[in-house]
Amino acid sequence: MGKTLPKSVVSSRSEALAVQPGRMVPARIQGALLSIPCPPWCTVDHVEQDVAFVADIYHASDRVSVSAPAMGGGTEDVLEAWLTVYPFAHGPEAAPVVAFDAAGGGEVAELSPEALEAHADQLAAHVKKLRHLARLAAVARTAGGAR
Numbered sequence: 001m002g003k004t005l006p007k008s009v010v011s012s013r014s015e016a017l018a019v020q021p022g023r024m025v026p027a028r029i030q031g032a033l034l035s036i037p038c039p040p041w042c043t044v045d046h047v048e049q050d051v052a053f054v055a056d057i058y059h060a061s062d063r064v065s066v067s068a069p070a071m072g073g074g075t076e077d078v079l080e081a082w083l084t085v086y087p088f089a090h091g092p093e094a095a096p097v098v099a100f101d102a103a104g105g106g107e108v109a110e111l112s113p114e115a116l117e118a119h120a121d122q123l124a125a126h127v128k129k130l131r132h133l134a135r136l137a138a139v140a141r142t143a144g145g146a147r
């Protein structure tokens, strides 16, 4: 089983989710319906999913991402993340993880809560660097740049 997070890491919202009981929902496996427990954060339609094996059933939360400016004036969704677990897997694969698609290209890393917290700290530091660049650019424009 996973480690217990320090109290400071666990938000009041995640505590609320953790104590909410899961619900029983229908799930389709090779066309047959059965009832499975499903955590409150899961947004998967397990009937529509129709998996081949019980071990293929997964729970997943809503996804979060940020829209980043792209070349040509468009945008790209990056830093996409969602909570997921394969409840009928065995061993380490049975632990919930945060799926993390940094570049929006479909390559997904599976992060522990501790790894995601560490990465979020890096992103917060990066935001400060971005704001510093914005201020430098504003000053450079006011000063006429380095012409």
Ligand SMILES: [Zn+2]
Pocket: 037, 038, 039, 042, 043, 044, 046, 058, 059, 060
């Ligand atoms: Zn579910």
